[in-house]
Amino acid sequence: MDWQAVAVSAQLALVTTLILLVLAVPLAGWLAFSRRRWTVAAEAVVALPLVLPPTVLGYYLLVAMGARSPVGRWWQELTGSTLAFSFSGLLVASVLSSLPFAVQPLLAAYGGVDGRLLEASAVLGRGWWGTLGRVALPLSRAGLATAAVLTFAHTVGEFGVVLMVGGNIPGVTRTASISVYDSVQAFDQVAAGRTSLLLLGFSLVVLTLTYTLQRRGGPGWARP
C-alpha cells in the first residue's frame, strides 16, 4: 500500500477543494446574477473541462505551464523550480479540471433562490457581495456541500491530466490513482488491489455523506 501516494492525493484534493470553493462562490454568483449577455460564453468556458478529454486539457496545460512557456519561466525565476511536474503545477491543473464540479452545483443552487429575497436585500441597502454572502450563499448550502464533495472526489479520481502535467514523481506528483496504474505495470496486483479498494471505499463514504447532508431539511438544504 503506497501511503505516500494516498497522502499526495489527499493533500491535492483538500487544497484544490478549498481553493475552488473560494473561487467558485463569487464566480457562480456572477454567472447566476449578472445581467450581461456574454455570461453565457463564460459559462461555456467554465464547463469545458467536463467535455474536454483529459489529455487535451493536459496538453494545453503543459504548453501553458511548461519550462519553455512564459508562465513556466516566470515561475522558475520566482521559486527556482518548475511549475509543471511539481505539486503546485498539479494544483493548477486540478483547479482548472475540477472547476465545473465546483461551479455548477453552486450555480444551480443560486438559481433556486427566490429572486425577491435578493431584491429585498438590495432595497435594504446591501451591495452585490453582501447579498451574495448573506442571502444567496446561506440559502445554497446544499449546493456548496455538493460542490465541495464533488470537487474533492473528482480530484482524487483524476488521472490523465495528473499524469501529463505531474509526471508520476513519487512523493510529489504520484497520486493514488497513478499509483494503481504504476503497480499494475510492476505486476504488483496486491498493491494495486489494496489501493483501489481504499479509493472505492473512500468514494462510497464521500457520496453517502453528501446525500445524508442533502437530506437535512431547512432553508438552503433543498436538493439543488
Added chain:
Amino acid sequence: MSGSLTVRVRRHVVDAELVVPLKGPPVTALFGPSGAGKTTLLRCVAGLERPDPGSVVVFGDELWSGDDRHVPARSRRVGLLFQDHALFPHLDVDANVAYGLRGVPRSLRGERVAEALATAGAGHLAGRRVRELSGGEAQRVALARALAPRPRLLLLDEPLSALDTPTRSRLRVDLREVLLRSGAPTLLVSHDRTEVLALADRVAVVVGGRVLQVGEPAEVFGRPADAAVARVVGVETAAPGVVRSRGDGVLGVEVGSGACRLTAVEVLGETAVGPGDQVLVCIRAEDVALELPGRAGPSSPRNHLPGTVTAVAVDGPLVRVDVDCGFPLAAYITRPAREELGLVPGSAVVASVKSPAVHLVPHPQ
C-alpha cells in the same frame, strides 16, 4: 418641485406620469386592474427596474433615474413590502428586521428592532423563526423590516392580497395606523377598492400603463374622469363620516357636516367599528333609489335622505343623478324613471338607500 416624487416612466406596458407630494397626507395608492403596470411603476421607483431612456424619476431634488443615471435600489433608502413578505427564511425575526440596519451602530440595533416591531404590531414575535409565523404575522414582520431603517419613502406592493379575508381586514386597519404613525410618504399598489379606500389619502388610477386620474378617493370613486376610469372604479359615493351609535345589528353614522344620519349594517367577519371611529361611507350609485318627496308609510330602507338634484347626465342606458343631501350622493336610475320623475337640476328629491348597501370603511384621518 422639491418636496415631491416626480415620475415620468416608460417601460414595458407603462407610459405614465405622476407627481406625488412628499409632505402632507402620506399615502398615495396606485389603483387599477391586474396587468395595468402598477407594479412595474413601483419597481421603477424602487430602483429594481431600469426604465427606458427618456424616463425620469426624481425624489425631492435627487435624480434617481435619468438618461445617464440610475441610482441603484440600495442607495435610494426606500422601504419595500412585497405581496408575500419575502422574509429571509434562514434568519429569525430579529435578524430579518435588523438586516437593513448596517449603518447603525451595533449597540443601538436592538432598540431599533424593538421599535420597528412595536410599530408594526409585531412586538410579541421577537425571536421567532420565520417558518413559525402565520401569513399575517409574517407580513407584519416584513413591514417592521421595511420600517426599521427609517426609509424616506415606503413602497407597498399589494401588501394584503396574499392574506385570507379576516386577517386582511384586521391588518388593513392596523396598517393605516402604522402608515400614519411612521409618517413616511407611501406609495401603495392595489387592485382592491376596499384596501384603497381604507388606506389611501390619494388615488392614482392606472389603466393600460397610463395614469388616468389622480385625486382624493371620494373624488376618484365618485367622479371618474372618463369612461375608462369609470369602468375600473365604478361610480360610488365615498364620504367621510363618524360612527355615532351601535346596537341591534345596525350602526348609526353621521355624515357630512353632521346633518345626515345613515344606518348601516354590521357585517360579521369584518373588523368591528364602534362609536367614535372615523370611517368612509361608500354607497354605489346603483344602490341609490330616488323618490319624489311626499311618499308616506313605512318602508324597509332605513335611509331616506331629502336633498336637491345638482346634476343630471345620461350615461348609456342609465342616467346619473347627483344629489346634495348634506353630502354629495350619486345615483344611477333608468331613463324612463328619470322621465317619469321629471328630474332636473334643482328638483327636490328623496334618496333611499338600504342599510346593507351602506359600506363603512375604517379610515382614520
Added chain:
Amino acid sequence: MTGTRRGGRLRWLLAIGALVASGCGGPASSAPDPTAGTVVRVAAASDLRFALEEVADLVAREDPDVELAVTCGSSGQFVQQIGNGAPFDLFLSADLAYPEQLVEEGLAEADDVFAYGVGRLVLWVGEESPVDPGGGLAALADPAVRTVAVANPEHAPYGRAAVEALRAAGVWDVVESKLVLGENVSQAADFVRSGNADAGVVALSLALAPSAEAEGRWAEVPLELFRPLEQGGVVLAGARDPAAARAVRDVLLGEDGRAVLGSYGFSPAD
C-alpha cells in the same frame, strides 16, 4: 443572531484554508531535507523497473545517504517531459540516442552520457495462452493468436525494436492488425501477463522479473532481426545534486551493478 454566527464560521473556514494552503508547497517541498539524505530522482525506461530495485539496494549499501526515487516510463516520453522541465536528476534510457538528443538540446553535458548495456527482446506468452513461444515470431501469424502486445513504437525503443523484428520475420502484414500498443514496454508486458493479449514482444528483463517468472513462458527473439538496443543514460544538467547522481551512475556501472544487469539479461555495453 443567526446572521453574525454565520459570519464567524466563515472566518474560521478561511483561517483553516490558509493554514492548509500554506503547507501547499507540496509533500516533498523543493528544499531537500538534510536529515533525510539526498534524493536522486531517476527517470528510467520501463524495462529497467525490476533491475533498478536491486540496484537501489546496492546504492543503499554503498551510499546510505542517497535515496532513489524512481519513475518508470517510455524513454521517448521522458525526453518530452525533460524538455518541458521535469525535475529529474538521472535519465536511464532504453536507447542511447535519446540521451545524445538531450545533449544536443542543451539539457545535459556530453561527458555525462554513458552506456550501460544492450537489451534483448523476447516473445512472451501468458500461462493460458494458445501460443507456443518455441515457434518464434512466425507462430504469431496463426489465426488462433488474436492480440499481440508491443510497446508503442512512436516513443518506446522496445516497441520500435519489436516492430523491426516482426517485419524482419516476415509476419508484419498478418500481425499488424492484431497489435495492442502499451504506453511503455512494461504495460505491454502486463497485457500479456493478465491474459488480455495472447502474446507480446517485450523486454527480456521484464520476463526475468521474479514476479513474472511464474506467469508466462518466453523465447528470445534472434538478435539479427532488429538493430541492437544500445541502452544508455545521462546525468541531467538540471540535477539538484549532480555528485549524488553520478554516484548512482557509478554504482550502476560498477562490478555489482553490472552483475545485476547481467542477471536481468542485459549484455554488457560495447
